[in-house]
Amino acid sequence: MTVRQIISSWLSSNAAWLNKLRDDRLIDGMQRFDDLFDRVHLDHEPVFVLNPGRSGSLLVTRILALDGGLRAVHEPRPEFTWHNTFAFEHPDEQERIGDMFDAGRYEYIRDSHLTDRRYVETNNRITFFARAIASLYPQSKFVHLVRHPSAFVKSGLPRGWYTGGNLYDASRPTMQTEDWQWLSRAGKIAWLWEQTHKYIDDFKAEHPDRVHTVLAENLFGNSDVAAELFQFIGRPIPARRRLSRVVKRKANANTKGRVVLSAEDEEEIQRQTPTARKYYPLSES
Numbered sequence: 001m002t003v004r005q006i007i008s009s010w011l012s013s014n015a016a017w018l019n020k021l022r023d024d025r026l027i028d029g030m031q032r033f034d035d036l037f038d039r040v041h042l043d044h045e046p047v048f049v050l051n052p053g054r055s056g057s058l059l060v061t062r063i064l065a066l067d068g069g070l071r072a073v074h075e076p077r078p079e080f081t082w083h084n085t086f087a088f089e090h091p092d093e094q095e096r097i098g099d100m101f102d103a104g105r106y107e108y109i110r111d112s113h114l115t116d117r118r119y120v121e122t123n124n125r126i127t128f129f130a131r132a133i134a135s136l137y138p139q140s141k142f143v144h145l146v147r148h149p150s151a152f153v154k155s156g157l158p159r160g161w162y163t164g165g166n167l168y169d170a171s172r173p174t175m176q177t178e179d180w181q182w183l184s185r186a187g188k189i190a191w192l193w194e195q196t197h198k199y200i201d202d203f204k205a206e207h208p209d210r211v212h213t214v215l216a217e218n219l220f221g222n223s224d225v226a227a228e229l230f231q232f233i234g235r236p237i238p239a240r241r242r243l244s245r246v247v248k249r250k251a252n253a254n255t256k257g258r259v260v261l262s263a264e265d266e267e268e269i270q271r272q273t274p275t276a277r278k279y280y281p282l283s284e285s
Helices: 003-013 015-028 036-043 057-064 081-089 094-114 124-136 149-159 167-171 178-182 185-206 223-233 240-248 263-272
Strands: 047-050 070-073 118-121 141-146 211-215
Touching (some): 047 057, 047 124, 057 141, 070 094, 081 124, 081 167, 094 124, 141 185, 141 223, 149 185, 149 263, 185 263, 223 240
Parallel strands (some): 047 118, 070 118
16 A cells, blocks of 8 residues: 555545634634524525435535535435425415425535535435524525436336335325326425426526526436536636546436336426426427
């Protein structure tokens, strides 16, 4: 083992300790905390990636983690598994939804603020919290991540979505009518795609300057699209060589086997996802 490899191994294994040492030093140097809660909410500029899952959010995490001025996290706890569905089903309870979110995330965001790093979260289960987040953190920005619905369905099917045997099904809303029982699983997953992106589109209409849309297919292997993420959130673009290395690596790739959709599945997906035509106008959704 070379000296360089020894040093690299030591730094990797002690990265968390070194970061904590740096953070503690920054916090110890602060003078006042009496108005911290208000300052964090009014001044911090967190970034949240809105998506239904299986859309490239882990890749976005790795891309943004290249910037040491960002604290990019993918699935922090609590994961809001049940609460995401509650937020979808109770859009009129924004104050309660905001309290839920802040109870689970304020300290993450506070610590990022205290250590001079912007908090970034790519967890898809905060998507239906977007309106509450925008109100709680008026300087926040959002990235809307879109993946073709057929690819999304093919990714969800082998993972047991909407079978009742997947722990995270609690985070996936269901149609509150009897029509739900007549949908195939492909149709249910397509419905989830539609409801999620329709919600995000409505949110974008309310906050057009605070949301940046990225097609997952354009992000894979494309450092230019990755660079646009940094431009949108107002951060310096990392070296293109580093960006290229990250976007070319598969993140959270499907290991469940190849899924082939039937013609009936494709037709049902197209019926359930009219919003897809906005993002994929030249293809059948």
